Amino acid sequence: MMIIVSEQGMNVEALQTKYPIINWEIYTKGARKYWKIIRVGNYTEVYQFFNDMLKAFGREDLVKLWSLVKEKFTSTEPTKDKEREIWVELKIHHVSTKDGVDIYLLVERKYPLSRGVLTQMLVAKLLVEQDNEISRKLLRKIFMQVERPRR
Structure with missing residues (x-):
């Protein structure tokens, strides 16, 4: 037996999708500096504190971010405070x-x-x-x- 339900009676929720990290950069708004995490599909998140970023991350996110940061700073030295902070914090957590x-x-x-x-x-x-x-x-x-x- 089949029942036809009108669209108004349906409650459809999209599945939450977490897209992989593809890049990161330092984002400045006023005097504050943030880490801008860029994901596939140009989805971005900004974090001012490293612990807040880690709370939102899973293992895959941390692994990918570490590889991106390591790739950037194996040939250059971190120059900005936020660059130094992410380099040191990720080294500590790896x-x-x-x-x-x-x-x-x-x-x-x-x-x-x-x-x-x-x-x-x-x-x-x-x-x-x-x-x-x-x-x-x-x-x-x-x-x-x-x-x-x-x-």
């Missing part, structure tokens, strides 16, 4: 192992890591470009989870 395994640390998100992944992280000997609080927290979390008794 950790590599000797074997080339990349780990991206997202703010206020906890992803459960299996005992096997944690052990692999310890065996691979994490390399950190800077000794900082985030890297120490990551190492502390790894040790705590590995040492936790199995259920």
